[in-house]
Amino acid sequence: MNAIIKDPSASLVPFKARLDAVTDPARRAALGALHRVGLPDRRVEAWKYTGLRFLNETAFATAPQEIDRVKARAELERLGLTLGEAASLPRLVFVNGRYAADLSVEPENVDLTFFSKMQAFGSLSSPDRDALTALNAALATDGVQLTVPAGIDAGRLLLVSLGQAADPISFHPRHSVTLENGANLSLLCVQSGEGRYLHNPVMELSVADNARLQHLTIQTEGDDAACLATLYAQIEEHGSYDSFVLGLGAALSRHEVHARLNAAHAQVHVNGAQRLQGRQLGDVTSVITHAAPDCNSRQTVRNVLDGQSRGVFQGKVLVERIAQKTDGYQMNQALLLSETAEIDAKPELEIYADDVKCSHGATVGALDDEQMFYLRSRGVPEAEARQILIHAFLAEALGLIPDELAQTIATRIMELRFPVTGEA
Amino acid sequence: MTQFLDIAGLCARIDADGQEKEILRGVDLSIPPGEVHAIMGPNGSGKSTLSYVLAGREDYEVTAGSVTFQGQDLLAMEPEERAAAGLFLAFQSPIELPGVNNANFLRTAVNAVRRARGQEELDAVAFLKTAREASKALSMAPDMLKRNVNVGFSGGEKKRNEVLQMTLLQPSFAILDETDSGLDVDALRIVAEGVNRLRSPSFSALVITHHQRLLDYLVPDRIHVMAKGRIIHSGGPELAKQIDSEGYTRFLAEAA
Numbered sequence: 238m239n240a241i242i243k244d245p246s247a248s249l250v251p252f253k254a255r256l257d258a259v260t261d262p263a264r265r266a267a268l269g270a271l272h273r274v275g276l277p278d279r280r281v282e283a284w285k286y287t288g289l290r291f292l293n294e295t296a297f298a299t300a301p302q303e304i305d306r307v308k309a310r311a312e313l314e315r316l317g318l319t320l321g322e323a324a325s326l327p328r329l330v331f332v333n334g335r336y337a338a339d340l341s342v343e344p345e346n347v348d349l350t351f352f353s354k355m356q357a358f359g360s361l362s363s364p365d366r367d368a369l370t371a372l373n374a375a376l377a378t379d380g381v382q383l384t385v386p387a388g389i390d391a392g393r394l395l396l397v398s399l400g401q402a403a404d405p406i407s408f409h410p411r412h413s414v415t416l417e418n419g420a421n422l423s424l425l426c427v428q429s430g431e432g433r434y435l436h437n438p439v440m441e442l443s444v445a446d447n448a449r450l451q452h453l454t455i456q457t458e459g460d461d462a463a464c465l466a467t468l469y470a471q472i473e474e475h476g477s478y479d480s481f482v483l484g485l486g487a488a489l490s491r492h493e494v495h496a497r498l499n500a501a502h503a504q505v506h507v508n509g510a511q512r513l514q515g516r517q518l519g520d521v522t523s524v525i526t527h528a529a530p531d532c533n534s535r536q537t538v539r540n541v542l543d544g545q546s547r548g549v550f551q552g553k554v555l556v557e558r559i560a561q562k563t564d565g566y567q568m569n570q571a572l573l574l575s576e577t578a579e580i581d582a583k584p585e586l587e588i589y590a591d592d593v594k595c596s597h598g599a600t601v602g603a604l605d606d607e608q609m610f611y612l613r614s615r616g617v618p619e620a621e622a623r624q625i626l627i628h629a630f631l632a633e634a635l636g637l638i639p640d641e642l643a644q645t646i647a648t649r650i651m652e653l654r655f656p657v658t659g660e661a
Numbered sequence: 662m663t664q665f666l667d668i669a670g671l672c673a674r675i676d677a678d679g680q681e682k683e684i685l686r687g688v689d690l691s692i693p694p695g696e697v698h699a700i701m702g703p704n705g706s707g708k709s710t711l712s713y714v715l716a717g718r719e720d721y722e723v724t725a726g727s728v729t730f731q732g733q734d735l736l737a738m739e740p741e742e743r744a745a746a747g748l749f750l751a752f753q754s755p756i757e758l759p760g761v762n763n764a765n766f767l768r769t770a771v772n773a774v775r776r777a778r779g780q781e782e783l784d785a786v787a788f789l790k791t792a793r794e795a796s797k798a799l800s801m802a803p804d805m806l807k808r809n810v811n812v813g814f815s816g817g818e819k820k821r822n823e824v825l826q827m828t829l830l831q832p833s834f835a836i837l838d839e840t841d842s843g844l845d846v847d848a849l850r851i852v853a854e855g856v857n858r859l860r861s862p863s864f865s866a867l868v869i870t871h872h873q874r875l876l877d878y879l880v881p882d883r884i885h886v887m888a889k890g891r892i893i894h895s896g897g898p899e900l901a902k903q904i905d906s907e908g909y910t911r912f913l914a915e916a917a
Contacts, residue, residue: 607756608756610756611752612758612766613717613740613741614716614718614741614743615744615774615830616741616773617770618741618773621769625758626761629761630760633760
């Protein structure tokens, strides 16, 4: 029998020297869990469709201290974050996982500190259950620790992550965002970079009574990067967490959200869109737990997959016995642009309450022949007609982003990667 | 031969659930420049198929015959090339394009056609001015330019949107496939006026209809009766009234 039991710590070789150097007692539990189970392979149900071979191929070093500020500024500009209305927003910029104060404009009206100054791991994440959270807990060095005080509307805040990797590096930012009672925030996370790196953020999001957090993540990481993100959100009475992830970049990405509706009339949206090509793999995974009555969850994820890319959607909705009058909706839709693109969709409903309304659905298809013909019969060339229909499919998803400026920024960054030719 | 549009011996079939179905069985039809012709005929006679084949829909296989449009072999052209060459099809059931803004769609189409015709593209301001004027002339609600293409449009709004596209694309040959169906009398008049405004020595049209009513407003130069995939009778505008009172029975009997 021994032959099939593999050594879990073998998967940790790319990080071995750094993990061996961890002495901090606060990280020891995470480290123990990590050594016990190792990084998941595809025999682990939650990772059935998403292999982590990317990580086995190279050793990932700690990022060097010095960063290229000229390049970082140029990248902020390229992303359109220094233009127009976006330029006036407060922004927190991390380069290779470290806060870069001189590239940032700190927000007012919020309590702001950093993980590098005050190592608080928070209580929402579970390193013992999730290896990538454990990896983060073992190796995290920096991150934003932000609180919006009760009753304050903090407006918009940009949180930017830039990767600059000459040699393979990994960074593991540890973010925490807390909205006190009745607070408001629109958080725009933009992730980009170049070179071979692993971006492994963990973010804890705590939304108190009557608070509203809007959260857009635009993942446009470098072509040779991996981004494995885990988010833990807890929403209290009449609170709302309205999130959207736009996945465009990285060779390998996973955006995993654990959202807990913790008190009555809480609401969560875990929406998203992915547009992949080449050999990219993009995984949107979520676990939404209804732990109180009268809560409402909404999830629409749209995928556009070209080349040999693969999209993964795993969406679990867990309705606990107490969570009567739950209203849950989940929809995953994929547009396959090539014969070799693939979508793996796994919706899961686990319901213990008896008075609930939960629906889910999935669609997979190619571009519609009638729509193509209609456009072409109006003189629009075939390639342009395809772009228009793809854009429209995603535009409908992006329409779910409630903050209009955030929607504009998302559309612009998508068009940087996928220019729409000739469209008005 | 008219040197404008000449259809000769056109046969086409469609693959329906694995079975080849002949729909056009030798259509002969010539339309000279500046004329409006109407096609009438019972359901299933191949009228819509003819319009799709002329516009270049790929579902149909042309098995025999030819179509010459202003000296060019129409059947060898892509749908977008046919549009650039001046052909326009007003769809019987206009297609909805969720997520595509109507004004953007119209401008993209107009500029694609202008590019292909070697004309300068219109900028957003100039285009919107033209589009607003044209939609006003068709009594369209101003918000229809802002909405998604045909999404949530009523039947009548969709048909007007087709005529709006036709107006903006300035075709030399338009096919109107039952553009009158589902329209009330007022809408019918507005749509017919929209087509009449385009009438000129350099504009021809083929109007497919079931009803004489449209032809009261849009008086054709010729009327053709189509049945079983062929043109079985042709005549002047007076033919519409005859069909309206007698039906197709006599023509079908003569053709048999």
